[in-house]
Amino acid sequence: MKLYQGMGPNSYRVRIFMAEKGIEIPMVDVDFAKAEHRAPAFLALNSLGQIPVLELDDGTIITESVAICRYLEETQREPQLFGSDAVSRAKVEMWNRRAELVIFGTIGNVALHSDAFFRERLTQFPAFAETERQAVPKKWAWLDRELADGRPFLAGEEFSIADITAGVCAWLGDVFGMEVPDDLAHVQRWLERVRARSSFEA
Ligand SMILES: N[C@@H](CCC(=O)N[C@@H](CS)C(=O)NCC(=O)O)C(=O)O
Known part of the structure; x- marks a missing residue:
């Protein structure tokens, strides 16, 4: 393999x-x-x-x-990163999809429509990139409201692939100058928790 x-x-x-x-x-x-x-x-x-x-x-x-x-x-089942029972599997799927569609998609559109690397891949619309750039903090603010219930990870009590996807979104945002806003205390706490994992050095 x-x-x-x-x-x-x-x-x-x-x-x-x-x-x-x-x-x-x-x-x-x-x-x-x-x-x-x-x-x-x-x-x-x-x-x-x-x-x-x-x-x-x-x-x-x-x-x-x-x-x-x-x-x-x-x-390799352990540790289980896609959930461990019917509810947690559904929650992980739900949050991974949400992280991809809501946050990754928005940050990705900024990159796709502004970075020279993608110039040959598609017709770039810089104005769309700018609109999406302005939308990014709102997407994180949405996640902040979600995490206000105090759960440690996106899908609940356990770290999952949804946290990997959203954590990588934060990294991608940093690369393109769209850091997670400092005043989003719940997202910042979650991000600190996730980034502290040694796996994020991979
Ligand atoms: N949906 C795919 C997306 C893969 C993807 O877009 N990979 C990027 C790097 S992160 C790539 O290879 N881009 C080169 C290109 O699109 O020309 C996945 O989840 O793996």
Whole structure:
């Protein structure tokens, strides 16, 4: 088994997930600067030309960070990062989706519509990037209101993949100059808790 990975939030999500589980597998670094993700050999692995990609020993290819994490969860149950019973699994799914759709999507749109790296991938609308940039603090404020109930992690009492996704959103925000506002005490407390985990150094 090996993981094709490199720069960016999605590879980071999978590396954190693996670190939480103590999984170590060979990694192949894909260098965007050398356009390795556009090389025919890589496109044969992932026709979208994106990382991360997990290649199993029998040649099976799994793309999409959450799908990769789900595979790893199935093959190594502990610690359980997708929930442990019907309710917690649903809550983790719910919060991972919310972190992706509400926060990741908004920060991602800023990057997609303003960063030179994506210029060839899509028609950029800088005004849309600016609107989305202004929306980011509101998304974190929404999360702050949610976390006001005092739960330690997004989906409840246990750390999960939803915290990995949202924690990586905070990291991505830092990279693009959209830090989590200081006055959001609940999100700041959660972020401190999550960032203190050694897995976030992955
Ligand atoms: N939905 C995919 C997104 C993967 C993705 O967008 N990866 C980025 C790096 S974080 C990438 O490879 N970008 C290169 C490109 O889009 O050209 C996932 O969750 O893994």
